[in-house]
Amino acid sequence: MRHLPNGSSGDIVLGIAERIIENRAYLSEIDGKIGDGDHGVNMAKGFGIAAERIRGKDMSLSAAFDLLGTVLMTEIGGSMGPLYGMMFTEFAETIAGAAAIDAALFAKMLTAGLGGIQAIGSAKVGDKTLLDALAPAITAFEAAISAGRSFDQGLDALVIAAEKGRDSTKDMVAKIGRASRLGARSAGVLDAGASSCAVILRELARGTKARLANDVETVR
Amino acid sequence: MQRFINNPDEVVEDTLRGFVKAHADILGVSPENPRVVVAASAPIAGKVGVITGGGSGHEPAFIGYVGRNMLDAVAVGELFSSPTAKSFFDAAKAVDAGKGVVCLYGNYAGDNMNVKMAIKLAAKQGLEIATVVANDDVCSAPPSERGKRRGVAGEVFMWKCGGARAAEGASLEEVRATAQKAIDHCRSIGVGLGPCTLPAVGHPNFVIEPGTMEVGIGHHGEPGVRIEPLRTAAEVGRDMAATVLDDHDLPAGAHVAVLISGLGATPLNELYILNDAIESEIARRGLAIERTYIGNYFTSLEMVGATLTVMAVDDELKRLLDMDVHCPALP
Numbered sequence: 001m002r003h004l005p006n007g008s009s010g011d012i013v014l015g016i017a018e019r020i021i022e023n024r025a026y027l028s029e030i031d032g033k034i035g036d037g038d039h040g041v042n043m044a045k046g047f048g049i050a051a052e053r054i055r056g057k058d059m060s061l062s063a064a065f066d067l068l069g070t071v072l073m074t075e076i077g078g079s080m081g082p083l084y085g086m087m088f089t090e091f092a093e094t095i096a097g098a099a100a101i102d103a104a105l106f107a108k109m110l111t112a113g114l115g116g117i118q119a120i121g122s123a124k125v126g127d128k129t130l131l132d133a134l135a136p137a138i139t140a141f142e143a144a145i146s147a148g149r150s151f152d153q154g155l156d157a158l159v160i161a162a163e164k165g166r167d168s169t170k171d172m173v174a175k176i177g178r179a180s181r182l183g184a185r186s187a188g189v190l191d192a193g194a195s196s197c198a199v200i201l202r203e204l205a206r207g208t209k210a211r212l213a214n215d216v217e218t219v220r
Numbered sequence: 221m222q223r224f225i226n227n228p229d230e231v232v233e234d235t236l237r238g239f240v241k242a243h244a245d246i247l248g249v250s251p252e253n254p255r256v257v258v259a260a261s262a263p264i265a266g267k268v269g270v271i272t273g274g275g276s277g278h279e280p281a282f283i284g285y286v287g288r289n290m291l292d293a294v295a296v297g298e299l300f301s302s303p304t305a306k307s308f309f310d311a312a313k314a315v316d317a318g319k320g321v322v323c324l325y326g327n328y329a330g331d332n333m334n335v336k337m338a339i340k341l342a343a344k345q346g347l348e349i350a351t352v353v354a355n356d357d358v359c360s361a362p363p364s365e366r367g368k369r370r371g372v373a374g375e376v377f378m379w380k381c382g383g384a385r386a387a388e389g390a391s392l393e394e395v396r397a398t399a400q401k402a403i404d405h406c407r408s409i410g411v412g413l414g415p416c417t418l419p420a421v422g423h424p425n426f427v428i429e430p431g432t433m434e435v436g437i438g439h440h441g442e443p444g445v446r447i448e449p450l451r452t453a454a455e456v457g458r459d460m461a462a463t464v465l466d467d468h469d470l471p472a473g474a475h476v477a478v479l480i481s482g483l484g485a486t487p488l489n490e491l492y493i494l495n496d497a498i499e500s501e502i503a504r505r506g507l508a509i510e511r512t513y514i515g516n517y518f519t520s521l522e523m524v525g526a527t528l529t530v531m532a533v534d535d536e537l538k539r540l541l542d543m544d545v546h547c548p549a550l551p
Contacts, residue, residue, distance in 0.1 A: 077302045079329045
């Protein structure tokens with residue numbers, strides 16, 4: 001069985017922060033078409049603050065998720081602060097006690113993150129939000145694992161579904177948030193939250209895959 | 221971008237520093253949280269605390285309404301972005317005198333979430349935060365879905381009436397009910413002629429083609445409900461008044477207060493030109509204007525355009541509007 005070691009994997013969060021910072025202008029541009037154009041700026045600010053506090057610290061993945069979630073919730077605000085803040089805090093709580101994260105615990109972590117978002121926001125799948133990338137990604141990961149595929153293959157399925165989900169927001173009419181006031185005029189543009197979520201999940205999957213190790217028993 | 225800024229990522233910090241220097245007699249930044257502006261007088265014994273919060277870039281809103289008989293504190297967000305839950309909570313804590321705190325804010329997804337979380341944080345410490353959510357913008361949703369409408373310049377009337385009611389010594393529930401009545405009596409509309417630019421983004425985040433205007437534009441450049449050829453101020457003003465009054469459906473003889481706010485880059489004289497047509501349309505419908513406010517009360521960075529708010533006033537709201545205030549943004 002393959003697993004992700006929790007200790008010293010905090011750099012996965014650093015990688016996520018770097019991707020968000022790289023995509024700052026892209027995310028703001030998408031947001032500007034039907035929102036107010038600050039998504040990339042605020043995301044980059046929050047993830048940047050967290051990255052500064054993680055860099056060079058040899059943190060566990062759960063500690064890094066907790067730090068990022070807390071920064072987003074207490075220092076960033078907006079809509080994405082509480083939403084992603086809840087997601088990463090739930091990620092952290094789910095894996096906090098585990099030395100190794102197997103595919104089942106990874107799925108549980110993702111599901112808890114989704115639950116955290118749903119506890120604070122009121123969006124549903126299909127409303128043109130980050131849920132449209134996150135929810136199908138989790139479903140695809142779980143489906144792959146329960147079909148007997150490997151952790152690695154599950155992560156591949158996660159990324160494909162997240163990006164497909166992101167792309168599906170293009171034709172959607174926003175039902176919640178700032179873009180929803182546009183009605184039909186919100187169609188034709190990707191959702192900024194779904195776009196940032198796809199960026200986060202791709203890097204989470206990449207960083208996880210790069211650190212996946214075989215259990216000691218299996219190695220023997 | 222021709223702007224007076226230092227670092228585009230520190231516009232809010234720089235704004236607050238200059239703001240506090242200018243109005244140190246009225247307010248200051250909380251020693252506990254640099255994103256909370258608190259009235260010098262707060263907390264006032266025996267008075268319900270009145271707070272709001274919202275994204276920056278709307279100055280003088282929200283911070284300019286902190287002062288005597290108005291708001292006791294404001295949670296300050298990034299440009300066009302909700303303050304954190306912690307800032308809303310810290311604002312409430314800073315002004316609580318044991319009678320509870322009412323948070324009077326606008327209907328935006330981020331503010332709703334952060335206030336909701338702040339209420340939970342406060343409840344853990346035994347502090348009750350009541351809320352009123354402004355939804356005066358008529359173009360942001362049909363009348364049947366009023367709860368989805370966003371809050372715009374009607375918030376100024378909500379703060380004025382809620383703040384004055386609290387200053388009279390009313391209970392938390394009474395202050396909440398009066399602020400709710402004030403915003404329920406407000407209808408607003410925005411018309412945009414030119415976009416605005418977040419300094420950190422560096423280019424306008426939407427386009428208004430020359431010769432056109434966006435009717436129903438939001439305070440963050442949320443596109444309007446329709447784009448029309450730009451017409452004369454007389455026609456635009458009449459249509460703005462007609463749109464809010466059609467939604468309001470007031471009986472002839474009703475008394476109203478009028479607030480016309482520039483969106484940041486519209487000269488004051490044009491607001492007076494609009495008002496000429498707006499007052500005529502209001503009078504044509506047999507309504508009596510109690511008071512008119514014209515100026516930059518609730519802006520959107522350097523957006524070109526204006527908003528109109530009409531509030532129906534009864535004796536209570538009139539009395540509360542008339543109460544003295546001492547805050548940076550009101551005469």
